[in-house]
Ligand SMILES: [Zn+2]
C-alpha cells in the first residue's frame with residue numbers, strides 16, 4: 410500500500426511541478442506589481458514593473474492560453490516507467506520542414522578480410538594469441554577486460570571495525586551491496602528506519618564514499634568471419650547464429666552461477682561505428698558478466714516489480730499491448746517481437762525491441778523465437794542504415810533476467826533490447842546530450858511518433874548497399 414501511495418505522490422508531485430511553477434510565476438508577478446510604491450505617474454510605474462518582469466522586450470509574459478494542448482506543438486515531459494525519469498519534449502522545434510538532408514550514398518567498400526584487423530580469422534591479436542580460422546560467429550575472452558575475476562575481494566576496513574563495535578549489526582548486515590531482492594521485499598518505512606539507525610553510527614566517509622569490489626569476465630563476439638558483414642547485411646540464418654551465441658553464453662554462465670561462480674548478470678551489447686567509440690569496423694559485440702546487477706538494469710527491475718504489484722500485470726507486457734493498439738510508434742512487428750520508438754525515447758531514433766509474450770531471458774526462447782529475433786533485427790538495422798544511407802551507428806544491448814536472483818525477480822524480467830543511435834538529421838549531424846540535459850534532464854525535439862513514422866516508411870528488406 411505504501412508503495413502505491415508513494416508512487417501516486419511521486420506522479421502527483423511531478424505533474425504538479427509545472428502548476429507550482431506557474432503559481433510561483435503568478436505570485437511573483439502580482440507581488441512585484443503590489444510592491445511598487447504608489448505614484449502619481451502610473452505610466453512610469455507600469456514601465457518600471459514591465460522592465461522588472463521582462464527587461465528585454467518589456468512585454469508581459471505568462472499569458473493564459475486558451476487553445477487546446479497539442480502534443481506536436483507544445484513542450485511537455487514524458488515519463489519513462491522503466492527508469493522512473495522524465496524526458497522534456499520540445500516538438501515545436503522540430504516543426505521545420507524536412508530539408509531532405511539525405512547524404513550521398515557512401516558505399517564504403519571494406520574488404521572481406523583485413524590482414525591488419527585483430528578480429529579477422531587467423532590474425533594475431535595484440536596479446537600474441539592467434540584467432541582460429543573461424544567461419545561463423547566467434548566468441549573469445551576480451552584481452553583488455555573492464556573487469557577481471559583474479560583480483561582480491563574488496564574489504565571495507567572501516568565498515569568491518571564498525572561491525573565489531575555493533576555486534577547486532579554484524580549479525581544482520583553482511584554487506585553494503587544493494588541486494589535487489591532484499592530491497593524489494595522491505596517496505597519503504599522499514600528501510601528508512603533501518604537506514605537512519607545505521608547512518609547515525611557511520612563516519613562521514615562511510616556515509617559518502619561507498620565502494621564495492623567488482624569481479625567479472627568480458628567477452629568479444631565476432632558476429633561474422635567477414636570483416637565487412639554488419640548485422641543488416643547478414644542473412645537470417647547467419648543472424649540466428651549470433652542469437653544462438655548470445656543464448657549459449659547465457660546458458661553456460663547461468664549453469665556456472667548455479668555451481669558457485671559469482672556471476673549475477675550478463676550484459677550483452679554492441680557499440681557500432683566510430684561515433685559510438687568503436688575502434689574496429691569488424692562487426693562485433695561484447696558481453697560483460699558481472700558479480701552484481703548494474704544500476705540501469707536494477708532500476709528497471711525495481712520499477713517493473715513495482716508496476717506488477719500495483720497493476721497485477723507486467724509493465725512491458727502492457728506496453729506491447731498499448732503499442733499494438735495505438736500503432737503510433739510501431740516500427741516493425743512479427744509473430745514474436747515488436748519494434749517501437751518508445752513514448753519516452755531520448756535519442757532521436759531510439760527503439761525498443763520487445764518480446765510479445767513473457768520471455769524472461771533467452772533461456773525461454775524456442776527455435777521460432779530465435780528465428781523471429783534474427784528477422785526483426787535484420788529489418789530494424791536495415792531501416793536504420795537506409796535512414797541516412799550510412800552504416801548507422803548505435804549502442805544496443807539486451808536486458809533480460811539476471812543469472813542469479815529470486816524467482817519473483819526473474820518473473821518480472823521481460824526480454825527486450827534497447828537501441829540508442831546518436832544520429833539526428835543526417836549521417837554527420839548527431840545529437841549531443843549537453844547543457845540542460847547534463848544539468849536538468851533529457852530533452853528531445855522530434856517526437857517519438859514522428860521518428861517512428863519515418864522509420865516505419867523505410868525499406869526493411871533491401872539495404873542501400875544492394876540498390
Ligand atoms: Zn576484421
Ligand SMILES: [Zn+2]
Nearest residue numbers: 709808825827
Ligand atoms: Zn531495459
